[in-house]
Amino acid sequence: MNEIINTLYAEEVKNAIKAGGQRLDKRKLDEFRKIEIKKGGLNWADGSAIVKIGDTEVVCGIKFEIGEPYPDSPDQGSMTLNIELTGIASPEYFTGPPTLEAMEYGRIADRVIRSAEIIDFKDLCIIPGEKVLLIFIDCYAINAAGNIIDATEIASICALLDAKIPKIDENNKIIKGEYSDKKLNIKKIPLSFTFEKIENKIVLDPTDKEEDAGTTRFSIGICEDKIVSCQKSKSGTFTQKEILEMTDIALKKYGEIKKEILKYIKM
Amino acid sequence: MDKKIVVPGEFLTDLRKKMGPNVYQENGKIYSSVVGILSETEDSVSVIALNGSYINKQGDGVIGIVKSETPNGYFLEYNSPYELYIPKNAITKELKIGDIIFARIKEITSYDSVEIDNINVLPKGNIYVTSCVKVPRLIGKNNSMIDMLKQYTQSNIVIGKNGLIWYTSKKPELLEKAFQLIINNSQKSNLTDNIKKFLENTNSEKI
Amino acid sequence: MTRYDGRKNDELRPIKIQVGIIKNADGSCYLEWGKNTVLATVHGPKPIFPKHLGDETKAIIDYRYRMAPFSVSERKAPVPGKREKEISLVSGQALESAIFVEKFPNTVIDIDTIILSADAGTRVAALTAASVACANAGIPMKGLISAVAAGVVNKECVLDLMYEEEATEGTTDMPLALLMPQKEIVLLQMDGNVDRKQWETIIEMATKGSEKVYELQKKALLEKYPIEGELDE
Numbered sequence: 001m002n003e004i005i006n007t008l009y010a011e012e013v014k015n016a017i018k019a020g021g022q023r024l025d026k027r028k029l030d031e032f033r034k035i036e037i038k039k040g041g042l043n044w045a046d047g048s049a050i051v052k053i054g055d056t057e058v059v060c061g062i063k064f065e066i067g068e069p070y071p072d073s074p075d076q077g078s079m080t081l082n083i084e085l086t087g088i089a090s091p092e093y094f095t096g097p098p099t100l101e102a103m104e105y106g107r108i109a110d111r112v113i114r115s116a117e118i119i120d121f122k123d124l125c126i127i128p129g130e131k132v133l134l135i136f137i138d139c140y141a142i143n144a145a146g147n148i149i150d151a152t153e154i155a156s157i158c159a160l161l162d163a164k165i166p167k168i169d170e171n172n173k174i175i176k177g178e179y180s181d182k183k184l185n186i187k188k189i190p191l192s193f194t195f196e197k198i199e200n201k202i203v204l205d206p207t208d209k210e211e212d213a214g215t216t217r218f219s220i221g222i223c224e225d226k227i228v229s230c231q232k233s234k235s236g237t238f239t240q241k242e243i244l245e246m247t248d249i250a251l252k253k254y255g256e257i258k259k260e261i262l263k264y265i266k267m
Numbered sequence: 268m269d270k271k272i273v274v275p276g277e278f279l280t281d282l283r284k285k286m287g288p289n290v291y292q293e294n295g296k297i298y299s300s301v302v303g304i305l306s307e308t309e310d311s312v313s314v315i316a317l318n319g320s321y322i323n324k325q326g327d328g329v330i331g332i333v334k335s336e337t338p339n340g341y342f343l344e345y346n347s348p349y350e351l352y353i354p355k356n357a358i359t360k361e362l363k364i365g366d367i368i369f370a371r372i373k374e375i376t377s378y379d380s381v382e383i384d385n386i387n388v389l390p391k392g393n394i395y396v397t398s399c400v401k402v403p404r405l406i407g408k409n410n411s412m413i414d415m416l417k418q419y420t421q422s423n424i425v426i427g428k429n430g431l432i433w434y435t436s437k438k439p440e441l442l443e444k445a446f447q448l449i450i451n452n453s454q455k456s457n458l459t460d461n462i463k464k465f466l467e468n469t470n471s472e473k474i
Numbered sequence: 475m476t477r478y479d480g481r482k483n484d485e486l487r488p489i490k491i492q493v494g495i496i497k498n499a500d501g502s503c504y505l506e507w508g509k510n511t512v513l514a515t516v517h518g519p520k521p522i523f524p525k526h527l528g529d530e531t532k533a534i535i536d537y538r539y540r541m542a543p544f545s546v547s548e549r550k551a552p553v554p555g556k557r558e559k560e561i562s563l564v565s566g567q568a569l570e571s572a573i574f575v576e577k578f579p580n581t582v583i584d585i586d587t588i589i590l591s592a593d594a595g596t597r598v599a600a601l602t603a604a605s606v607a608c609a610n611a612g613i614p615m616k617g618l619i620s621a622v623a624a625g626v627v628n629k630e631c632v633l634d635l636m637y638e639e640e641a642t643e644g645t646t647d648m649p650l651a652l653l654m655p656q657k658e659i660v661l662l663q664m665d666g667n668v669d670r671k672q673w674e675t676i677i678e679m680a681t682k683g684s685e686k687v688y689e690l691q692k693k694a695l696l697e698k699y700p701i702e703g704e705l706d707e
Contacts, residue, residue: 061544276617
């Protein structure tokens, strides 16, 4: 039923936007939905967070593991980010191998965090060239109602801020359930801003109905006053002017969203 | 008598009574099959479910949305485990995907197919989806609830027995909020009065 | 001998059940059971595609048990392994025995459970949550599925093993699920090594434990639908 309703409202979304830049939920074009965050509380996760953006909800858990470094960075640990879109979140998702959609969402969120260089991967080195700590960031969509990308990114960054680095014994193995005093030493919060283009208007933080109505998506990663990543997706097009407009909105909104997040998470 | 909520498998009676909806019998005893409000009289027992999917019933007026077209007809989604089929020869005008239809179930031909008549294409409007079990409360005794909603929110409302509601409204937010309150509190008494209070109190404000 | 967390041998860990918390789902349940955390959602009955997968006589129960990578001590790969698939199969069959599947021929009922935090007894926690989610979805059922494990740890018969007990050398673990209130066994698995007397004891223990779980499930469902009080938003 969900799917046909969204299709039905796609027309409605388009008409409202065409008529005067109205959104069905009365938000301004550049307005985020309400963000709520619950941090921690999962026993085996080294860090965790549940993030809600409106009705969209994503849970993220962090695990540290010991592994080998990449040959080109022998003294650095690494991170992997993954988002699962399963039947839990929407009857339209099927449980099976990850879809291309889920892979793209994960890659976009991953790039925001990675290129903001908020984690010093050298801190995660145990024996150069042999043993390093790997960070696994695993996310699950719990309720899919649009803009899973930003929810995934925010959940990941909150879980990273919550994360404690495990203690390592003399044989270079993780001591389960024991943590060193060190945290990840994250000083900045990179944020993802996703836009949808509907009838030549651009909206921030699209709902699932808006995503159905739109033809083009743009996600941009911002860290303080810098642009750190971006992704244009779906089959439509943007003009150069539009890209710069979205960039300015994201830069302008960064402080506001960061403040929202800091209500729930201490840095 | 006080209202009582029962759960699946809950023993209701071992007297021989006529069994209404959402109960089942085993070894001469009657049990509930859903979470719902017990409704028991001297000679009958049933449970009013608080959630659940729509099962076709002869005479029901239902709302569906055209989902796909075949050479001979249309398939509609209608908040049911099955699809509704309208043969092209049953209607005079062409339908398109997304059209909202109100029709009456004339005859049930098998578990997953029905014959319908009185087919109306509803004009452009909004759709609200809920479980079919909430419909009686949304309508109210002698249409009391739906009439009140129409009046306070200046709306046209058509409720399908299958839980799809079509509406156009001058105050759509207020109406949707009222729908939500009715649905979330459908097990409570004095609902019409409480919704009336809500509408009166909220009406003066901005919403 | 006292247990790791000081419980009596026949005592359950604390259980917290919340009903109907996920918006997109027809029914849902969030459950905390000791340090286990589980989410369960139900979608359906809904049309089955492709149609040939359907059964003319009943609804198909598609039950999925999955563990989040961060739910366990060693990170688990997100792809479900044999263990998760087997648990999904037997849990789905257990639920099917409770559901009036014949009322919805040629449909599917999707039941998704995900373990966010695991501390032994996850399959019984998931099944307990899934059964509540089905009731919340209004799916007609003969009763609820109430489940708990019992076993033998250090030669003592105990109810509801926690991680440290399950990990003890020589432990026997036996998850059991009952259709309640009928008390029919719908899931039973075991690995370990017990004698006839212990076997009977742990089955009896798990049965009594499941009855307590059933009371908590009932309570959670009733709390979802208060018949008095202010309007709930």
